[in-house]
Amino acid sequence: MMSETKTFSPKNLLVTGGAGFIGANFVHYWLKTYPDNCIVVLDALTYAGNVENLKSAEGNPNFRFVHGNILDYDLVVNLLREEKIDTIVHFAAESHVDRSITGPDAFIETNVKGTHELLKAAKTFWLDENPGMEHLFQHVSTDEVYGTLEANDPPFREDTPYAPNSPYAASKASSDFFVRSYQETYGLNTNISNCSNNYGPYQFPEKLIPLVITNILESKALPIYGDGKQIRDWLYVDDHAIGIDLIIRKGKRGEPYNIGGINEWANIDIVNLVCDLVDKRIKKSDKLQKQYPNAPTNNGKIARDLITYVTDRLGHDRRYAIDPTKSNTEIGYQPNESFETGIDKTIKWYLDHESWWRKIMSGEYQDWIKQQYTIN
Ligand code: NAD
Ligand code: DAU
Numbered sequence: 027m028m029s030e031t032k033t034f035s036p037k038n039l040l041v042t043g044g045a046g047f048i049g050a051n052f053v054h055y056w057l058k059t060y061p062d063n064c065i066v067v068l069d070a071l072t073y074a075g076n077v078e079n080l081k082s083a084e085g086n087p088n089f090r091f092v093h094g095n096i097l098d099y100d101l102v103v104n105l106l107r108e109e110k111i112d113t114i115v116h117f118a119a120e121s122h123v124d125r126s127i128t129g130p131d132a133f134i135e136t137n138v139k140g141t142h143e144l145l146k147a148a149k150t151f152w153l154d155e156n157p158g159m160e161h162l163f164q165h166v167s168t169d170e171v172y173g174t175l176e177a178n179d180p181p182f183r184e185d186t187p188y189a190p191n192s193p194y195a196a197s198k199a200s201s202d203f204f205v206r207s208y209q210e211t212y213g214l215n216t217n218i219s220n221c222s223n224n225y226g227p228y229q230f231p232e233k234l235i236p237l238v239i240t241n242i243l244e245s246k247a248l249p250i251y252g253d254g255k256q257i258r259d260w261l262y263v264d265d266h267a268i269g270i271d272l273i274i275r276k277g278k279r280g281e282p283y284n285i286g287g288i289n290e291w292a293n294i295d296i297v298n299l300v301c302d303l304v305d306k307r308i309k310k311s312d313k314l315q316k317q318y319p320n321a322p323t324n325n326g327k328i329a330r331d332l333i334t335y336v337t338d339r340l341g342h343d344r345r346y347a348i349d350p351t352k353s354n355t356e357i358g359y360q361p362n363e364s365f366e367t368g369i370d371k372t373i374k375w376y377l378d379h380e381s382w383w384r385k386i387m388s389g390e391y392q393d394w395i396k397q398q399y400t401i402n
Pocket of ligand 1: 042043044045046047048049068069070071072073074075076094095096097116117118119120121122136140166167168169198220221222223224225230
């Protein structure tokens, strides 16, 4: 059941997972772009959630943080009532593929059951209690639901059949289907966005780009899975926020939209580039040389020396790429940030926010990461 929407201007947003990487960047983008809108963040603060990511929103009267779980139907439905929420932007998820391979249960709990609890709460408030109220359930999904591409395959389109390969991708695909079913069965207004790999500030350093940056600064190995020739389509995180904004305002309800960077890179090429850019920044700054005494350039080496090939990820998808034609022609989406500027900004952010990533790198995350690699 697809319905046309002219333009929609949300007033009160519930952002789930807003203390995570993309959610926090989205909150900052939205408060800056629409200062009159109210935002409530609901986040369970798992290992990936960090209230520090929302620090600059603290004190804003239009911003509220609620520490809670999307699995808690009563909490969610009461929040929707209390704050007269008209738009849910649903980021909350277990998001790391490697963790889904070692422990899939949490992915089914949050990504599948959690999304369903949210949908039930949305149906109660918007359809049962307030029929006729303008509303939108914006579901943030991934390109991984489409599976993997061969080198010469055309990029994923919105009509590419779903073929998820990892437990993470399967849990996201399942949540997408539940969202679709609430649109088709009950007439809940929904959109799904399927986005490619994001990079930028606040990304937890278990993901490739921040892992490489922070490991270089400590002269730790840079693990490359398999032959390192897997390809991802990288998008600066603010461009994801812009894409979601356009879908919320101009998207046809019930329609999926792909968001991508038109920016395919092999992993090993990304890692080499990041190595060279970090070396360059440290070499030309006395301050950074003092701040990061263990960095390779301070010790007669280069960051590329740290590259270490390790056992491949199980079921590792070879290539992702997004065809953004539909988003471009229907809602005017295109990425703003060039990869050259985006990656340099990102590296600078991590160099400037040492205490942020050091706190994360100590503790539980460290213990988990040690169990992951067998060095070839
Ligand atoms: P993240 O892991 O950095 O953040 C997830 C956030 O969700 C954390 O703040 C965490 O505390 C919260 N959370 C987890 N379980 C929760 C629960 N049960 N209840 C409430 N909050 C909970 O993830 P991210 O990289 O920012 O990804 C956000 C969303 O975007 C996810 O749905 C992911 O599938 C999707 N996505 C991510 C990328 C990417 O490149 N990172 C690309 C496309 C789509
Ligand atoms: O495509 C969108 C997806 O991108 C999102 O849905 C996921 O939430 C997000 O985590 C990301 O998934 P990837 O698995 O592509 O991202 P990750 O940063 O984990 O890995 C990127 C590539 O780098 C992948 O091919 C695996 C490889 N890799 C990763 C790590 C962490 C390495 O070679 N070494 C590493 O240490």
